[in-house]
Amino acid sequence: MKRIPLNVLLHEIRACTICAPVLPHAPRPIVAASESARVLIIGQAPGARVHASGVPWSDASGARLRTWLDLDDATFYDDTKVALVPMGFCFPGRGASGDLPPRPECAAHWHQDLLAQMRSVQLTLLIGQYAQRFGLGEACGATLTDTLLRWRDFSPKIIPLPHPSPRNIAWFKRNPWFEVDVLPTLRERVAQALSASA
Numbered sequence: 001m002k003r004i005p006l007n008v009l010l011h012e013i014r015a016c017t018i019c020a021p022v023l024p025h026a027p028r029p030i031v032a033a034s035e036s037a038r039v040l041i042i043g044q045a046p047g048a049r050v051h052a053s054g055v056p057w058s059d060a061s062g063a064r065l066r067t068w069l070d071l072d073d074a075t076f077y078d079d080t081k082v083a084l085v086p087m088g089f090c091f092p093g094r095g096a097s098g099d100l101p102p103r104p105e106c107a108a109h110w111h112q113d114l115l116a117q118m119r120s121v122q123l124t125l126l127i128g129q130y131a132q133r134f135g136l137g138e139a140c141g142a143t144l145t146d147t148l149l150r151w152r153d154f155s156p157k158i159i160p161l162p163h164p165s166p167r168n169i170a171w172f173k174r175n176p177w178f179e180v181d182v183l184p185t186l187r188e189r190v191a192q193a194l195s196a197s198a
Contacts, residue, residue, distance in 0.1 A: 029089035051091035122193035
């Protein structure tokens with residue numbers, strides 16, 4: 001089967017309406033990618049602020065994530081360097097205790113073709129349980145903490161991360177090892193990936 005050029009595929013993703021019947025709003029798929037991207041960030045799904053702005057990670061979670069990675073906005077949003085691919089491309093709506101889970105249709109329909117064309121990726125960051133289940137399969141732990149405690153097992157190509165949401169402040173306080181042990185290595189590997197030859 002002939003491979004669809006990445007620019008065409010991205011255009012099709014951004015025009016996707018697969019989930020329209022079940023979303024509480026009009027679809028607005030949000031993704032940033034290129035064939036030259038060295039770092040791939042797979043997150044959950046856009047939140048309400050990102051849905052409104054159309055810019056991935058343009059919220060408090062994104063600000064913390066950029067601090068974790070030690071990247072300025074210009075580098076983070078340069079899709080020739082960093083690809084931002086959520087598990088669900090559209091904001092799924094709110095539930096009783098926060099945003100609903102990413103819609104499963106996106107990964108099933110789009111991710112295989114999309115990720116197959118990103119052959120320059122040196123480092124993949126899996127943010128949250130949905131991304132980790134997708135990226136690690138059976139190697140994913142029973143809980144997010146179980147997976148994160150084994151973060152070295154997946155190196156040097158993959159680093160699982162907690163979601164940087166303000167809702168996770170309690171987790172960060174209970175797990176100070178994350179900032180001490182993981183973040184220095186994370187920043188080092190991001191810098192190495194961005195400086196590596198494609």
